[in-house]
Amino acid sequence: MFSRDKLIDLGARGKALFGVTRKSRVVSYSALFLALCAFGAAGVAPMAPDAADLPVKTVALELALPDLQSQIAAQAESTAYYVREEKVRPGDSLATLLKRLGVDDAAAAEFIKNDHAAYQVLQLKPGKQVQVQTDADGELQWLRTTLGNGRDAASNLLIERDGAHFKAKQTPAALEQRVEMRSGEIRSSLFAATDQALIPDNVALQIVEMFSTDIDFASDLRRGDRFNVVYETLWQNGEYVRAGRVLAAEFVNGGRSYQAVWFEDPASGQGGGYFGFDGKSLKKAFLKSPLEFSRISSGFSMRKHPISGKWKAHKGVDFAAVTGTPIRAAADGVVHFAGVQGGYGNVVEIKHWSNYSTAYAHMSRFASGLRKGMKVSQGQLIGYVGSTGWSTGPHLHYEFRVSNEARDPLKVDMPTAQPLAGGQLQRFRGVTSDMLHRFALLNPQDQNTRLASAK
Known part of the structure; x- marks a missing residue:
């Protein structure tokens, strides 16, 4: 083992022998780097081999050419189908609609005309979309459309070819x-x-x-x-x-x-x-008017009767409307009377809760099934405007009563x-x-x- 003094002496000799200092090392490394750059600029060849000298392997794969004749034959044997879509236009007949859709199929047209469900195609309104699938000859494969008149629930109609015949199916629409x-x-x-x-x-x-x-x-x-x-x-x-x-x-x-x-x-x-x-x-407890659309021809007041010519109290409100206008129950209640009653002609009286009642006179006819003792709800159809009894023209005479005493229905505060x-x-x-x-x-x-x- 060397002593501490011996080690110091060896280090000093190394420095003297090689003349190495930190500064000299940096200078030496810099000189070496500049020398390498100079050699590279002079066109020194790289160490890696040239790619052009490397051997090339060639792999040959044999690919089978497609049998074009068999493909053409298969295509000729298959049936081509076409899907088209059109909207129903104003004035369209079944023939014009099917022609625009590319359908040339007398059997399909005959089925649509005579089948109960399929016949609805003839009743489609302008703007309705109709889709069909046909073959290359125009024979119908299927027809689809959506049914609905804006009030009833919508449904889908599908007419399909079933061999030599057709069938129609109607299902609820999602x-x-x-x-x-x-x-x-x-x-x-x-x-x-x-x-x-x-x-x-x-x-x-x-x-x-x-x-x-x-x-x-x-x-x-x-x-x-x-x-x-x-x-x-x-x-x-x-x-x-x-x-x-x-x-x-x-x-x-x-x-x-x-x-x-x-x-x-x-x-x-x-x-x-x-x-x-x-x-x-x-x-509210009572409708303001038993008719949806009408005009008041005579209010709740004293007036000269149009038939007798005498002045007397008019204990109701007259709503002028054409014959056949629907009359609605003003409130929930029970039919107390439905029949002919003197000058009222065809009249319906309805008893409501507590001591309220209403009367509807001069009807042309009653709603189907209306009878005494029947429960009715507010807005329910009870009859139609007419001119029966003492009347000079079609109108509804409407009375609102509290404890059988007539009140002006246009001024009563309804709960x-x-x-x-x-x-x-x-x-x-x-x-x-x-x-x-x-x-x-x-x-x-x-x-x-x-x-x-x-x-």
Whole structure:
């Protein structure tokens, strides 16, 4: 082993022998690097072999050529099918529709004309989509379309070739639900305004039903009245099938705003209904008018009788309407009388709860099956406008009675159902919040008024 002094001495000798210092090492390394760069620039050959000198292996694979003749023969033996789609046009007959679809099949046309289910193809409205599959000769393999008139449940119709014959099958349609928002302004009538706003008729009828306890759509409408409506639409494969339920509506009549929203609470187990944005039910005890569309020809007052010529109290309201206009029960109740009664002609009397009753006179005929003792619900059909008894023209004489004493139905304050409360009210407010947002998108300037009415 070397001592410490010996080691120091050897180190000193090494430095003297080689003259190595840290500075000299750095200089030496730098010189070496510059020398290598110089050699590379002078064209010194790399250490790796040239790729051009490496041996090349060639692999040969034998690929079988396709048998084109057999493919052509198989294609000739197979049957080609074609799928086409067309929309029904105004004035289309079965022949013109099938021709546009590329169907040249007399047997198929004959089947459609004579089969009960398949015949509905002839009743399709313009705009309905029809799909077919045919072979190269135009023979029908199948035909598909969606049925529905905008009110009934939609269904799919499928007509298929079964050997030399055809069969038709109708099944319920699986529909996609969308939400539409529309607004309009009254210029002449409600239906003219809804037509201009592209709102379906069954949605317009729902608006009438929703607000019929507050607005008489025959006499109360004013030019400039406005409305907003949010409603369901049902689609299948991108095709409009029909409109569904109105989800919310707002009607401004004579400067006064009426609002309604559909609310159905599964947690309570009760059916749905329409409520104001404050949670109060819109269903009142009595309808304002037993007719959907009419005009008041004689009010509750003293008048000169049109037949006797004598002045006497008119203890009801006369609604002028064409013969056959449907008459609805003003409220839930039981039929007390249905028959002929002197000057009233064909008349129906309905007893309601407590001491309320209503009478409907001069009917042309009664609703089918209506009889004494039968329970009726609000809005149910009970008969049709006529001119029987002491009458000079078709109209409905409507009486509202309390303890058998006639009252003016246009001035009586009608009670409503109990408002929502508790957990139901909280869930209801979630629904109304969404509908208020939608109304704001339709008419932003009215948002502050809506928020105030919802509180």
